[in-house]
Amino acid sequence: GDSVTQMEGPVTLSEEAFLTINCTYTATGYPSLFWYVQYPGEGLQLLLKATKADDKGSNKGFEATYRKETTSFHLEKGSVQVSDSAVYFCALTGGLIQGAQKLVFGQGTRLTINP
Amino acid sequence: NAGVTQTPKFRVLKTGQSMTLLCAQDMNHEYMYWYRQDPGMGLRLIHYSVGEGTTAKGEVPDGYNVSRLKKQNFLLGLESAAPSQTSVYFCASSGSPIREQYFGPGTRLTVT
Numbered sequence: 001g002d003s004v005t006q007m008e009g010p011v012t013l014s015e016e017a018f019l020t021i022n023c024t025y026t027a028t029g030y031p032s033l034f035w036y037v038q039y040p041g042e043g044l045q046l047l048l049k050a051t052k053a054d055d056k057g058s059n060k061g062f063e064a065t066y067r068k069e070t071t072s073f074h075l076e077k078g079s080v081q082v083s084d085s086a087v088y089f090c091a092l093t094g095g096l097i098q099g100a101q102k103l104v105f106g107q108g109t110r111l112t113i114n115p
Numbered sequence: 116n117a118g119v120t121q122t123p124k125f126r127v128l129k130t131g132q133s134m135t136l137l138c139a140q141d142m143n144h145e146y147m148y149w150y151r152q153d154p155g156m157g158l159r160l161i162h163y164s165v166g167e168g169t170t171a172k173g174e175v176p177d178g179y180n181v182s183r184l185k186k187q188n189f190l191l192g193l194e195s196a197a198p199s200q201t202s203v204y205f206c207a208s209s210g211s212p213i214r215e216q217y218f219g220p221g222t223r224l225t226v227t
Contacts, residue, residue, distance in 0.1 A: 004157065032213075036218075041220070042221075043119070043205055043207075043218035043219050043221055044158075044205065044207075044218040045218070046215045046216075049215075089157060089158070091157070093213075099165045099212055100146050100163045100164075100165050100171070100212055101146070101209065101213065101214075101216065102160065103160070103216065104157075105157025105158045105159075106157050107155055107156050107157050108157060
């Protein structure tokens with residue numbers, strides 16, 4: 001079945017460092033890919049998405065490119081801030097189940113940014 | 116605009132007790148979902164609904180029941196809680212199957 005694998009966390013960086021969180025996937029067909037972010041004490045929020053190969057999703061300085069040849073969707077940011085500390089989830093649409101969207105999530109990567 | 120709200124935020128149950136988690140959304144969304152989040156794992160779908168009066172099983176439905184009597188509410192019930200149901204539960208809603216899902220803040224449930 002469809003699956004998502006993220007790099008193991010936790011990840012700790014200093015402010016203004018470059019961030020990469022790796023995400024690879026296995027899926028049949030052509031899924032859409034997402035990055036969700038969960039700030040402490042809150043629910044998940046959509047950070048960015050890409051719906052087809054070579055699309056680049058971007059938001060709040062974060063970027064990720066849909067790479068079909070390497071089945072990857074790595075999250076990057078050039079200069080992280082303390083406020084980026086959160087748990088990041090990579091996800092894909094595993095098709096429709098009886099008309100509803102089936103999201104398949106990775107295990108999440110906890111990111112801590114130190115000042 | 117409150118979005119998706121969940122009550123309660125925290126709960127501790129003893130094994131065998133029952134409870135209901137309430138999810139409410141004010142965005143007039145047709146689709147609603149219940150997930151559980153466990154350490155080291157992503158979110159897993161428990162049950163979902165494609166409209167008022169409908170429910171369906173997701174990936175891990177055993178031990179849970181749901182109801183969608185009103186479009187804006189989606190209830191998750193545990194009839195006889197077990198320690199394996201200790202988890203954080205998230206509700207989500209979306210306006211269509213291809214649109215973004217909006218998540219609530221979660222309910223942290225501990226079963227002792």
